[in-house]
Amino acid sequence: MAEFDYDLIIIGSGPSGRAAAIQAGKLKRKVLVIDRKDRLGGVSVHTGTIPSKTLRETVLNLSGWRERSFYGRSYRVKDQISAEDLKARLHMTLDYEVDVLEHQFNRNHVETLNGLAKFVGPHEIEVATEAGDTTRVTSAKFLIATGTRTYRPDYVPFNGKTVVDGDDFLEMDEIPRSLCVIGAGVIGVEYATMFSALDVRVTLIEPRETFLDFIDSHLIEEFTHQIRENGVDLRLGAAVEKIEDEGSHIEISLDNGRHIRAEMLLFAAGRMGATSALNLDAVGLPTDHRGRLEVERKTYQTSVPHIYATGDVIGHPSLASTSLQQGRVAACHALETPTMPESPWFPYGIYSVPEMSTCGMSEEELQERGIPYEVGVARFRETSRGHIMGLEHGMLKMLLSLKTRRVLGVQIVGEGATELIHIGQAVMNLKGTVDYFIQNTFNYPTLAEAYKIAGLDAFNRMPIPDEFKVKKKPVEKTVPDKKIDGTAEGKAAE
Numbered sequence: 304m305a306e307f308d309y310d311l312i313i314i315g316s317g318p319s320g321r322a323a324a325i326q327a328g329k330l331k332r333k334v335l336v337i338d339r340k341d342r343l344g345g346v347s348v349h350t351g352t353i354p355s356k357t358l359r360e361t362v363l364n365l366s367g368w369r370e371r372s373f374y375g376r377s378y379r380v381k382d383q384i385s386a387e388d389l390k391a392r393l394h395m396t397l398d399y400e401v402d403v404l405e406h407q408f409n410r411n412h413v414e415t416l417n418g419l420a421k422f423v424g425p426h427e428i429e430v431a432t433e434a435g436d437t438t439r440v441t442s443a444k445f446l447i448a449t450g451t452r453t454y455r456p457d458y459v460p461f462n463g464k465t466v467v468d469g470d471d472f473l474e475m476d477e478i479p480r481s482l483c484v485i486g487a488g489v490i491g492v493e494y495a496t497m498f499s500a501l502d503v504r505v506t507l508i509e510p511r512e513t514f515l516d517f518i519d520s521h522l523i524e525e526f527t528h529q530i531r532e533n534g535v536d537l538r539l540g541a542a543v544e545k546i547e548d549e550g551s552h553i554e555i556s557l558d559n560g561r562h563i564r565a566e567m568l569l570f571a572a573g574r575m576g577a578t579s580a581l582n583l584d585a586v587g588l589p590t591d592h593r594g595r596l597e598v599e600r601k602t603y604q605t606s607v608p609h610i611y612a613t614g615d616v617i618g619h620p621s622l623a624s625t626s627l628q629q630g631r632v633a634a635c636h637a638l639e640t641p642t643m644p645e646s647p648w649f650p651y652g653i654y655s656v657p658e659m660s661t662c663g664m665s666e667e668e669l670q671e672r673g674i675p676y677e678v679g680v681a682r683f684r685e686t687s688r689g690h691i692m693g694l695e696h697g698m699l700k701m702l703l704s705l706k707t708r709r710v711l712g713v714q715i716v717g718e719g720a721t722e723l724i725h726i727g728q729a730v731m732n733l734k735g736t737v738d739y740f741i742q743n744t745f746n747y748p749t750l751a752e753a754y755k756i757a758g759l760d761a762f763n764r765m766p767i768p769d770e771f772k773v774k775k776k777p778v779e780k781t782v783p784d785k786k787i788d789g790t791a792e793g794k795a796a797e
Contacts, residue, residue, distance in 0.1 A: 307441045307442050308333075308335075308441045309333045309335045309440065309442040309443070310332040310334060310443055310444065310638060311323070311327050311332060311334045311443070311444045311445070311637055311638065312334075312428060312440065312444075312446070313334065313335070313445075313446045314420045314428075314447050315336075315337075315338060315345055315448035315450055315616075316343040316344060316415075316448075317345025317346055317348070317615075317623075317626065318345070318347050318623045318624075318626040318630065319446075319448045319613035319626035319630030320338075320345065320446065320614070320630060321345075321404060321407070321627075322626075322629075322634070323446050323631065323633055324634075325407055325408075325411050326630070326631045329411060330635075330640055333414075334413050334414065335414045336408070336413055336414070336415045337416045337418065337428070338417060339418060341417050343401060344397075344401055344404055345448075346450045346615075348397060348401065348404070350469065350473060351469075351623075353396060353397065353400055354396075354397065355473075355490070355493055355494070355497075355654065357396045357397075358389055358473070359654050360392075361392045362389070362497050362498075362500050362501055365388060366379060366380065366381075366500055366502075367379050369693075369718070372693035384478065385477065386475050386478050389478070417432060418431050419431045419580055420580075420581065421580060421581055422582050422583065423439065423582070423585055425585075425607075425609070428445070443609065444610075444611070445609065446613065446630070446633055446634065446637065447578070447596060447605075447610065447611070448612070448614045448616065448626075448630065449576070449577040450577055450616055451577055451621075452575055452577045453570075453574055455468060458545075459568075460546060460547075461570070465479075465548065465553060465567050465568065466546070466568045467567070467570070468569070468570050469490050469494075469569070475567070478498075478501060478503065479503060481505075481564070482495070482504070482505050482568075483505075483506045483553065483555055483563050483567070483568045483569070484505065484508065484569045485568065485570050485571065486508075486509065486571040486572030487507055487508070487514035488515070488571060491507065491572070492507070492514070492653065493653065495530075495535055496530055496533070496655040499534050499656065500533070502534075504534070504536075504565075505535050505536065506538060506563050507535055507536065507538065508538045508541065509537075509540075510541065510542040510543070511539070512540040513539070514539065518661055518714070519661060519667070519700065521714070522661065522700065522715075522716050525696075525716050526655070526657070526659060526716050529696050529716070541557040541558060541559045541561060542558045543555060543557060544556045544557060546568065551566075552566055574593075574615070575593050575594045576593055576595035576596065576615070577594070586610060587606075589606070593618075595618045596612040596617050598611070601644070602632070602633070602636045603636070604636070611637055613626060613633050614629060614630065620651070622649075622651065628645055646732045648663050648732050649662065650662040650721075650724045652721035652724070657717050657718065658721055659715065659716045659720055660714075660723070660724035661712070661715070661724070662712065662724050662727050662728045662731060663702070663713060663731050664712040665712060666678070666702065668712075669711065675706060676702050676703060676704055677764055678700065678702060678761060679700070679703065679756075679757035679758055679760040680698065680701075680757055680760055681754070682697065682753075683696070683697030683698065683699075683717050683718070683750060683753060685753075685756055686748060686749070686750060686752045686753055687748035688748035692750075696717055697715075697720075698715070698716050698717060699713070699756075700713070700714045701713050701737075701758065701761060702714075705765065705766075707736070708736040709734060710730050710735055710737065711731070712731075713727030713728070713731070715727075715753075718750070719750050723751060726754055737758050737761055737765070739758075740762075741758055
């Protein structure tokens with residue numbers, strides 16, 4: 304067997320690259336992580352998951368958003384919120400994340416190399432550093448975890464200040480008074496609703512008639528109602544015809560004749576697999592039209608058996624949570640180590656305002672499959688905890704099989720949705736039924752009580768199972784031996 308420099312080389316240090324590297328380190332294998340940035344963490348840490356969620360928390364805290372139902376819409380924790388206020392917490396969080404990651408790599412003896420990697424042979428990679436040097440390294444196995452980059456079409460006049468993509472957006476010098484967001488995907492919806500909470504006038508444009516189609520339509524209806532009530536101008540079914548940078552403002556023309564004027568434009572319509580610089584032709588590895596790689600979904604092997612790919616670069620579901628799991632599974636398979644299979648049900652979390660989270664099937668999927676089902680719904684305002692928190696909105700929806708009584712899907716919109724979803728996820732992965740929610744006691748007062756309310760809502764409309772039915776004992780007719788009466792003999796008999 305040929306001698307290689309490493310057992311596993313990982314290109315990219317985002318969630319899946321990080322998980323794979325630590326797993327390989329725990330297995331005491333020689334592993335190298337190559338990243339083109341001088342700081343580890345990938346898009347997730349620097350421009351994606353962590354920054355956007357940190358920004359959301361900062362916005363909700365400084366604006367006093369969570370307390371406005373009690374103290375009125377004019378309530379503020381800080382009157383004049385600046386871009387620097389938003390960035391301060393952001394940079395503290397990012398520095399901490401990078402520090403933790405570097406410590407994890409050092410503790411598990413994971414080597415790192417900064418530079419741009421490209422394949423020069425089946426088992427060899429050339430890395431170009433920013434200093435202009437190049438170095439070549441070999442490995443028995445490779446993992447491509449390069450993630451994605453923003454899609455930047457020619458008709459959008461990006462300038463990094465007032466016309467920006469998702470990566471530039473976090474570097475804004477000042478908070479705009481008006482913002483137009485093109486693309487009602489996860490990123491577009493999150494940023495649009497966050498800035499609406501800052502009382503920025505937000506217009507959200509989506510060329511299609513619907514958005515976030517992987518989420519139950521009932522939940523989207525509830526969400527749409529709430530964001531419109533919060534001030535987001537949602538424009539569906541109109542494509543962008545022209546974008547003009549007028550210096551002091553941006554003019555956007557839609558194909559239905561409407562015009563939007565805003566101080567800033569965020570273009571968030573899609574991302575591309577970051578594979579163009581890898582020279583994949585050298586190993587005979589094809590990509591699709593968006594630069595993504597095809598893999599075998601149980602092992603994450605590409606069509607070249609010793610090369611694996613995980614994370615956003617393989618497309619759906621493109622979540623940091625699933626990427627972490629994929630990286631660990633791929634590393635175990637590449638290093639021929641047994642591992643537990645992935646659970647079938649995983650949650651989606653959308654950190655908008657209000658947040659949403661789902662796990663399992665939607666009503667549309669159940670109808671397509673012809674599965675008879677029942678629905679249980681709970682409103683957060685029906686819980687005491689909801690009243691205490693001042694929640695006017697929020698909903699938990701549970702989908703149950705009429706045949707087996709099993710939980711098939713849970714959808715939540717409202718405060719704490721991304722935390723609450725894990726109760727439903729656990730019950731679903733353990734093949735639990737609605738009976739779990741009926742039989743168990745929840746802490747009071749909590750938002751988690753919504754599970755019990757939704758469970759009872761559905762249970763009361765479902766056929767009662769045999770084990771819950773009260774079984775009546777047959778009445779035995781007995782004939783007394785002698786009649787007992789009020790006579791002296793009768794009293795004596797008593």
